[in-house]
Amino acid sequence: MTLCIAMSTSVASSVSTGESLSEEEMAQILEQVEEKKKLIATMRNKPWPMAKKLRELREAQAFVEKYEGALGKGKGKHLYAYRMLMTKLRVLSVSFQKWIKFKRDFDNFKTQCIPWEMKIKDIESHFGSSVASYFIFLRWMYGVNLVLFALIFGLVIIPEVLMGMPYGSIPRKTVPRAEEEKAMDFAVLWDFEGYIKYSALFYGYYNNQRTIGWLRYRLPMAYFMVGVSVFGYSLMIVIRSMASNTQGSTGEGESDNFTFSFKMFTSWDYLIGNSETADNKYVSITTSFKESIVDEQESNKEENIHLTRFLRVLANFLILCCLCGSGYLIYFVVKRSQEFSKMQNVSWYERNEVEIVMSLLGMFCPPLFETIAALENYHPRTGLKWQLGRIFALFLGNLYTFLLALMDDVHLKLSNEEKIKNITHWTLFNYYNSSGGNESVPRPPPHPADVPRGSCWETAVGIEFMRLTVSDMLVTYLTILVGDFLRACFVRFMNHCWCWDLEAGFPSYAEFDISGNVLGLIFNQGMIWMGSFYAPGLVGINVLRLLTSMYFQCWAVMSSNVPHERVFKASRSNNFYMGLLLLVLFLSLLPVAYTVMSLPPSFDCGPFSGKNRMYDVLHETIENDFPKFLGKIFAFLANPGLIIPAILLMFLAIYYLNSVSKSLSRANAQLRKKIQALREVEKNHKSIKGRAIITNSEDTLKNSSKNATQLQLTKEEPTSYSPSQIQTMDKKVKGPGSSSTNGRASQPTSRHLVGSQPPRVRPDSGQPQSQTYICRSASGKSTKRPHN
């Protein structure tokens, strides 16, 4: 810049003396004018204070104006046009700015539209991303359930309520005479009996009419298809979100290299202008630093590998023993309960033995697992995964007993069905035959409440799931209320009149139980998937449950929980939760598929009554409503000769895609490694270059300098690699009575170093003292260090 100005002044003088301009000079001036113009245009990008910018600007403007005139382009005209152009550009840039603003507002709006985003962010800032991951999972689950609810509600319940036969028209839609008295009692309704049992919430209410209403809506078909698509949609969405999570987690490679730097220099949002937000931001930055520190410490941990391995094997062995023991216990208890159910007068304990054992196991095993897992000394994130997996295995036992009991019940009801069918038949037969002589006037059909009917096992199953969901919800809420909130109140308010410190000592505040809550959510969803076929209203209840649970748990966490001792970062993809969910989805698909495919539906309730199997509704529709050739095609497709090759082909495709993805990911990892290596090489190269320059400068200094102490200091400072040398240097610096002189002596050298190239100081060789010394002495204005 100074060179340019000097040149310009020389040219200016030549012009002002009136010499004629040669071609070369003209070109030179033109170039300079262009340069100045560029300078004017980019003035705002210069990191100068305003006064300097104004001065430069004025100089440049004056220059341009003068020489454009001298170059014969009309005085100032060109400049004027140029500035007009700039003005227009500015108008453009203003509109661009407006566009940016609009985009920002739109983004803000979009963020505001994400439900509970602020709440979750709040929790994340206080409790870390691991706790927040549960709430994100809960929100995702709520979204999925909303879709399922819309599907079931829109395609099954609403058509039935609007167009189906009204309540009380046929036996399956009427409360039987025996139950009529108590049908509206709250105790009965609470058990989902009475009027609720005979409502559109349950399977039994639906009629087997092929089409209903003036729309000729094929309800049984719709019921079946919705049941299938509930599973189809859930499978698809779980797998899709798993895939997108994996994609997202592999996408950000760059930020791994600068985790701490980015946190340090870009985490504070300068836009924050509200002290409450600022407080939250401080907390969240602290939390995120702590998370990264935990990660860092874990990766650096050096320990006795053999001991850790031994402890891990031991812990796994112990937990396996626990699981086997509890599995056997469950098996034993279930066996016993089957015997008890055959006996007549059993005590209360014997009747409820299974439930009691199960809840005791559920209460004591997870803390036991956690205690044993402390032996393993895993990173808390890995520890959480193990804990989740183990409790999942334990809960599978729960599921198993529940399903077993349910199946027994179903089989019992099915075996009674034939008998009841006959009874119904005979009753109706007798009713019509007892009318006697006047055959001309047919008797009115019996009141629907009086017709004897079967037990309708499907509705019974639906009710069972409904009850389980509701009781589960209540138990969860009660646990939160008592275990977290009351405990927190007790600890908080009784602390000052208690013998020991309650907050720091025994009860203290509760931590948020991530594994328990996540598993609760997953198993609850499994119940919903299993039950929704037999109780279409179940999803509605679940939506309500998730909604209340979101608010309630958010409140409970913020009011009465404390962050974990070691706040750890959740894994970037929630794929472990998703994997468990997928497993549960698969497990819950099995019993439903079994009942649909191999159990006969009840003869007098539900949309499939009168059919041999539930899926017969498909055949029926294809045969009656589709053209003949389509039916033929379907029959052809259902041929095992075609299905088996198709499955084989699918397997082959899976294998192929899997191997492709594996090789791609391997290539990816290799590339990343290469980048890392390149970076390392670059670093080393730089440092070597720096060292070379330092040695050069050192030599020149050595030659020129007369001052012996200064020479010694320069020699030692850049080559301060060995600890002994540092010690000597430190001694020199801290030498008695000469600290001030030393400081003065060292200053020129260090300045020189700063001027040429920074010396290499290995960060890991335990010399932070010398490092800071260099740094501080290097600062010319170190006396003016700000204190806060």
Added chain:
Amino acid sequence: MGNKQTVFTHEQLEEYQVGVGVSPELAQLVWDAGSQESPQSLVCDIRLSVWVWSDWRGKRRDNPEASWFLSPQDCTFFTRKEIMRLFYRYQDLAPQLVPLDYTTCPEVKVPYELISSMPELKDNPFRQRIAQVFSQDGDGHMTLENFLDMFSVMSEMAPRDLKAYYAFKIYDFNNDDYICAWDLEQTVTRLTRGELSAEEVTLVCEKVLDEADSDHDGRLSLEDFQNMILRAPDFLSTFHIRI
């Protein structure tokens, strides 16, 4: 058309008078002030005073033609309107100190205490550093130009390099043109309000140096810092003050 040193010609001045509607006396005053080449007139830009004055009198009409030769716009990322608004913000900070009329080129500085009480800055842990970096003498007391500079750099339109340069200065607590371990400690302590223990702070500082220090000299130079910040995904969105 006699004086080439001034940036506007007579025609332009007339246009300006028509567009803005100031009195001829004032225009003459502006003309005279513009022709002086005193250092004061460089520091306090006389043309700003005209808008302030005219705007204050309520006579200003929006005329983009008249606005182009106003220098602060070339030095900042603001339009005339925004500069006016910033001036009023500045004036509001200390109404008894800052005159509305800038024609006399007052040497006014608003003290740091008032600057840091602005809602845009009062919750910022680095407000002291920001004020120091942008103030003329590094003491945090700001003139109008410093003030405009500060918000220009912090505005949305400022390019990444400019922002990175000033961010580096802000995080360089001891002004030695390097971010050393001590600076990093200061930064962490401010970011977390001292919630981290001493070992944690040391660990964090070590890690930052390890990550970003490409020449292993135990401190971050401007080059290191720019290299690192170039890859930061949200630097531009966070290093930004809306006003």
